[in-house]
Amino acid sequence: MGNFRYKMAQFMLGRNGFDSFCRGMLMAAMVLIFADIIVPGKFLQTIGLVLMLYAYFRAFSRNTARRYAENTWYVTSIATPFRSYMNRDHKNYRYFKCPSCGQMLRAPKGRGHIRVTCSRCHNTFEKKV
């Protein structure tokens, strides 16, 4: 077993390895592959397999500069927004953007029409929550 790990480490030398982008794709691939329990047909499963192959291709790739750039893109434009979306309290709050500056705002649900003042630009607007 020690020998195998050594050989694996030798094999991975100079290669990209499983970065956040790879792990994200493998996770998405798992969900898509098992989604055919709910969604009939092989369409989602095929996308899942493609994602999985691409994740392995990236992990074993020697073009680490390119892979690093892709990983940075993934973390800033997919993983971080996704995580902040998942961390929101959708049960008790309604989330929306300020129409003038785009700042994310939230207000407690079920209050009807309210007047919102943006925390960043102090623009006021009406919103139904």
Ligand SMILES: [Zn+2]
């Ligand atoms: Zn604003």
